[in-house]
C-alpha cells in the first residue's frame with residue numbers, strides 16, 4: 043500500500059481566539075490528550091486524512107506572545123523551534139486583528155511556514171470590518187483563510203491552505219524590519235554569531251537568535267555561552283536605550299505593532315465604527331462593585347447544584363452497580379477455593395475501581411459547568427470580582443473557584459486549578475485544597491459530633507471545623523507564597539474576552555477530555571494503592587481456628603487487629619497518644635487514607651459492630667461505645683486531625699498527576715499530616731491542661 | 737527629557753473612568769512590560785479607562801478588546817490624558 047504523505051501542523055493563537063473550536067473542527071473525534079514532557083501544560087493531538095495527505099495536528103497552548111515569560115510561551119516556542127512542524131496555523135480573532143496579529147509577527151520572525159486562520163469572521167463582519175485579503179496576504183507573506191469555526195465554515199479552505207503552504211519550497215515569509223538603529227545592532231550581533239560558530243544560532247537561525255538576544259530573552263541568553271557575544275549584546279542594548287529612549291525589547295515590540303498597524307491601515311476598512319454596546323452594558327452589571335459578587339455567588343451555587351445534586355443520581359447507580367458486582371462475584375465464586383483472590387477482587391479491585399468511578403458523574407457535571415462559564419467569557423469577570431478579596435491572601439481571583447469546589451471534593455477541585463495560568467499560584471492552591479473540608483468528611487463529623495456534643499453545640503462545632511479548615515488554608519498559602527513558592531507574584535493583567543455563545547460540541551469535548559483523563563490516570567494509581575491498602579488490612583490472616591469462639595463480627599475485628607494495618611495502628615500508639623488517640627483510632631485512620639468516609643466503616647469494624655455503617659442503630663451503638671472510651675476533647679481532636687491531615691489516596695494521585703511531580707504530592711501528604719499532628723497535639727495537650735485546671 | 741516626561745504624566749491608577757489616555761512610559765521589569773506589550777499596552781499606545789474602582793484594579797478598552805490591569809501593574813504605567 044502507498045504510504046500517505048504526512049504533514050505536521052501546529053496550531054498557535056491567542057487565548058479566546060477560538061483555537062480550541064478550530065482544532066476540534068479539524069480533528070473531529072480523533073484526539074489525544076496528554077501533557078508536554080516535564081510540564082503541566084496540556085498537549086492535545088489529533089489527525090485527519092485529507093486529499094491523500096495525513097495531517098497531524100498539535101494544539102499549542104494559547105499565548106499572547108512567544109517572549110518566553112511563561113511556561114506556556116516556552117512550550118509553544120520550543121515546539122515550533124525543536125519539533126519543526128511543517129506548517130504553523132495561527133488562529134486569530136479577525137474582529138481584533140491589530141492585537142491578534144502580534145503573535146503572528148513573532149511567528150514570522152521564526153520564519154516558520156505560516157497560515158493565518160482569520161476566525162470569528164462573522165463577528166468581524168458585523169462590526170463592519172472589510173478585508174482586502176489578497177493585499178493583506180502580500181503584506182504579511184502568508185496565506186489567510188477567513189473562518190467561522192463555531193459554524194464549521196472555512197475548514198476545507200484552511201486544509202487546502204495548509205497543504206499548499208507545506209508544498210511551498212521557498213519560505214515566503216519576508217523578514218520584518220525594525221528600523222535602521224535596531225537593524226544595525228542586529229547585523230552586528232548576527233555577524234558575531236556566525237563568526238563564533240554559535241551552536242544555538244546554527245540551529246535556530248542567526249537573525250532570530252540575534253533578535254532574541256537583543257530583546258534580552260533570558261532563556262536564549264543562558265544558552266548562548268560566549269560571554270563576548272553577550273557583552274556586545276549588552277552594549278547594543280545600552281546604545282539603543284540612549285538613542286531611542288526605551289529598552290530594546292519594548293522598542294522591538296513597538297516596531298511589531300507599527301508593522302501591524304501599517305498593514306491593517308492598508309488592507310482593512312472600517313465601514314462602521316466598531317461598537318460593543320451590549321457587551322459593555324452586560325459588563326457594567328456583572329463586574330459591578332456591589333452586584334458582581336452576589337451574581338457570582340448565585341452562578342457558583344448553580345454549578346454546585348448541578349455537580350452535587352444532579353451528580354448524585356448517576357453516582358448512586360454506579361455505587362449500586364459496584365455493590366452488585368462485588369456481591370455477584372462472591373455469589374458465583376466456585377466454593378471455598380482461593381478465598382484470598384476473591385477478597386482481592388472484591389475488597390481490593392472492585393471496591394477500589396468503584397471508589398474512583400463513582401466520582402465520575404460529579405466530575406463531568408462540574409466541568410460542564412466550568413466550561414459554560416469559561417466559554418461564555420464569564421470566568422474572566424469572576425476572576426476580576428474575586429481578585430478584590432483573593433489578593434489579600436496572595437492569590438489571584440481565579441483561585442477562588444477551585445477552592446470553592448474543594449468543599450465538594452478535592453479531586454475535581456485540584457483538576458480545576460488548571461484555569462490558573464501562573465504555576466506558583468496553581469501549586470499553592472493545589473496543595474491547600476484538601477483543607478477545604480470535602481463532602482467525604484461529612485460522615486465522620488456526622489458520627490462524632492452527636493457522640494460528643496449536646497444538641498445546641500452541634501451546629502457551632504461543625505461550623506468551627508469548616509472555619510478552621512479555611513483559616514488553615516489561608517495561613518498555609520501565605521506561608522507557601524513566602525517560602526517555597528515565593529517569587530514575583532505576576533501582577534494581574536488579563537484579557538476580558540467578549541461574551542460569546544458556547545457550542546454544545548465545545549462543551550461536551552471539554553467535559554469528556556477531563557473525565558477521561560481522570561479515569562485513566564487517577565484510576566491506575568488509585569487502583570494500585572487500593573490493592574496495597576487491601577493487603578495491609580487483610581494480611582497476615584490469623585491462624586486457623588484461633589478466633590472460632592468469637593461471633594463473626596468479633597472475628598472480623600480480631601482479624602483486622604491481627605493484620606499489618608492493625609499492627610501498624612498498635613505500633614503507632616505511642617506516636618499518636620499525644621493527640622489523645624489509641625490504636626483503634628490509628629487503625630481507622632489508616633483506612634481513612636483510602637477514602638475519608640472509610641474511617642467510619644473501619645471504626646465500626648474495630649468495635650466489632652460489623653461494617654453496616656448506614657444502619658442508624660449500629661451508629662448509635664457505636665456512638666455509645668465511643669462516648670465510653672473517649673472524652674469530648676478527644677472526639678474533637680479526631681475530627682480536627684481528619685480535617686487537617688493526610689488527604690485521601692485519590693487526592694494524592696491527582697496532585698501527583700496535576701503537579702507533574704511526585705515531590706509535590708508527597709510534600710502535600712506529609713506536610714499536611716505533620717501540620718495536623720502538631721496542631722492536634724497542641725489542642726489536646728492545652729485542652730487537657732485547661733480541663734484539669736477547671 | 738526623562739524629567740520632562742515625568743512631570744507631565746501620572747500613574748494610571750489615578751485616572752478616572754471615561755478618560756482616554758496615552759502611555760508615556762512604563763516603570764516595570766521585563767516580565768511585566770512584555771506581558772503588557774503583548775496586550776497592546778506599551779509606550780505611545782492609547783486606550784480608554786472603562787472602569788476604575790480606586791483599588792488599583794482597572795478595566796481598560798484597548799484595540800477593540802478589554803483588559804484588566806491589576807494593582808501592582810496600574811501603579812507602574814504612567815500616562816498622559818488625551819484631548
Ligand SMILES: Nc1nc2c(ncn2[C@@H]2O[C@H](COP(=O)(O)OP(=O)(O)O)[C@@H](O)[C@H]2O)c(=O)[nH]1
Nearest residue numbers: 058059060061062063162190191192417544545
Ligand atoms: N461567533 C463566533 N464564535 C466562535 C467562533 N469560533 C469559536 N467561537 C466561540 O468562541 C468561544 C471560545 O472558543 P474557544 O475555542 O474555546 O477559544 P480558545 O480559548 O481560543 O480555545 C466559544 O464559545 C466558541 O463557541 C467563530 O468563528 N465565531
